[in-house]
Amino acid sequence: MVIELITYIVRFLLIILIQLLVVNNIELSTYVNPYMYILFILTLPISMKPWVVVLISFFTGMVMDTFSSTPGLHMAATGFMGYIRGFYLQFSCSKEDFAGRIEPSISKKGIVWFIVYMTILTLLHHVFLFYLEIYSFKEFFRTLWRILSSTFFTVLIITLGQLLFYRNAKT
Amino acid sequence: MRNLIFFFYKYYTFILFFFLELFSFVVLYQYNNYQKASFLNFTGGISSSFYESINSTTNYFGLRNINDSLLAENASLRSQMMNAYYQSGTTQTSINDTVYKQQYSYISANVVNNSVTKRNNYITIDKGAMHGIEPDMGVISSNGVVGIVTSVSLHFATIRSALNGNTKISCMLKKNNAFGSLEWNGDDPKFSSLKYVNKHVPITSNDEVVTSNYSTLFPEGIPVGQVYSHSLDAGDNFHVIKVNLYTDFSTLKNVYVIKNIFKDEQQTLEGNLKGGN
Numbered sequence A: 001m002v003i004e005l006i007t008y009i010v011r012f013l014l015i016i017l018i019q020l021l022v023v024n025n026i027e028l029s030t031y032v033n034p035y036m037y038i039l040f041i042l043t044l045p046i047s048m049k050p051w052v053v054v055l056i057s058f059f060t061g062m063v064m065d066t067f068s069s070t071p072g073l074h075m076a077a078t079g080f081m082g083y084i085r086g087f088y089l090q091f092s093c094s095k096e097d098f099a100g101r102i103e104p105s106i107s108k109k110g111i112v113w114f115i116v117y118m119t120i121l122t123l124l125h126h127v128f129l130f131y132l133e134i135y136s137f138k139e140f141f142r143t144l145w146r147i148l149s150s151t152f153f154t155v156l157i158i159t160l161g162q163l164l165f166y167r168n169a170k171t
Numbered sequence B: 001m002r003n004l005i006f007f008f009y010k011y012y013t014f015i016l017f018f019f020l021e022l023f024s025f026v027v028l029y030q031y032n033n034y035q036k037a038s039f040l041n042f043t044g045g046i047s048s049s050f051y052e053s054i055n056s057t058t059n060y061f062g063l064r065n066i067n068d069s070l071l072a073e074n075a076s077l078r079s080q081m082m083n084a085y086y087q088s089g090t091t092q093t094s095i096n097d098t099v100y101k102q103q104y105s106y107i108s109a110n111v112v113n114n115s116v117t118k119r120n121n122y123i124t125i126d127k128g129a130m131h132g133i134e135p136d137m138g139v140i141s142s143n144g145v146v147g148i149v150t151s152v153s154l155h156f157a158t159i160r161s162a163l164n165g166n167t168k169i170s171c172m173l174k175k176n177n178a179f180g181s182l183e184w185n186g187d188d189p190k191f192s193s194l195k196y197v198n199k200h201v202p203i204t205s206n207d208e209v210v211t212s213n214y215s216t217l218f219p220e221g222i223p224v225g226q227v228y229s230h231s232l233d234a235g236d237n238f239h240v241i242k243v244n245l246y247t248d249f250s251t252l253k254n255v256y257v258i259k260n261i262f263k264d265e266q267q268t269l270e271g272n273l274k275g276g277n
Helices: A002-021 A036-042 A050-068 A073-092 A095-099 A111-134 A140-170 B002-010 B012-033 B046-080 B263-276
Strands: B104-114 B120-125 B138-140 B145-152 B157-164 B169-173 B179-183 B191-195 B208-211 B223-231 B240-245 B254-260
Touching: A002 A036, A002 A050, A036 A050, A036 A073, A036 A111, A036 A140, A050 A073, A050 B012, A050 B046, A073 A111, A073 B012, A111 A140, B002 B012, B046 B104, B046 B120, B046 B254, B120 B145, B120 B254, B169 B223, B191 B223
Parallel strands: none
Antiparallel strands: B104 B120, B104 B254, B120 B157, B138 B145, B138 B254, B145 B157, B169 B179, B169 B208, B179 B191, B191 B240, B208 B223, B223 B240
């Protein structure tokens, strides 16, 4: 239990650091702003109580807000995603998944399930985040395009990361 | 009563979610509306000191470019100095000139965190309230306009850069003093757009855009950029002008914060006017 907690803390710090120091510095275009830090929320165990996930989501968002001078923005978006995650898992996972401490990953649930899961929740997060950042529907289509391309890159980074690092650790 | 308790028990996740979401919206709304509510003070400048320690390492990679730009600036400043005009160097301190009273003073600072690809970009610098920086001060680099200070902690300050949807900088065309407002549409960090320039004003490409004298944040005539392209839609009263910004935001390292000594006086006067009506 303690080891598990330490693993999560280390993973949390690593993901936040990668987001801040590497991914935030990708300056491809103003239309590509991947936020892969949501990976931490998405790979929490399936059986984890929803209210714990919601709390952790808000905390993660708060940490991101602190480092990007956008108070409340990431907190609202990530919290929303963490809340929706519970419903999505209930709808798409079997009873056995909830019994053990299985984490949603490619090796456990298969690549198709994983990518669909990632895309839907990342899209929800990004839609919430980007429209809240603009605070109006004035630039509706431009923002939509920004959301779609950012979602694509977020899912790409997360999936590649999973294929590179998680597979060895889990087998 | 029992039903109520049962309700809370059944939906506690939703209730938790609801209140936290409410909290984040309140924080978001407060910060967007009142610049006095300093988020930087709220977080105690944790992020700024983190970025500063990262920056002290990454700064080494850009030393050559920084040196070059500083040398160029030194050279241009040296040529403006009094002793470039052959004058014996007697003391120049505390001359109370009654004709030319100093209105603007400059505080130099280093950029510790910056972004250019977000819709709303912010810059963090390593000078704060301790060095005399306050919210709503203008910020420039050696090339041109950078942005406006939004919040200040003891040692750090965050700047809303010109590449931000909420930043509007009062500008004018240098050749005929036609006013406009510089606003970024979020497309390309090299270009911004100048809005509300009347259609009767003649415009050609490469016209220089500078800050106007309407703003209390910037002195008049700070360079902003050059007109890159311009068009006029039929039935529209204003030009659509694309401005090529002089400041290269992606390599920004040294900036100057502008302190307007007469700002309070001007704003109190204008405030009185509004109150009187």
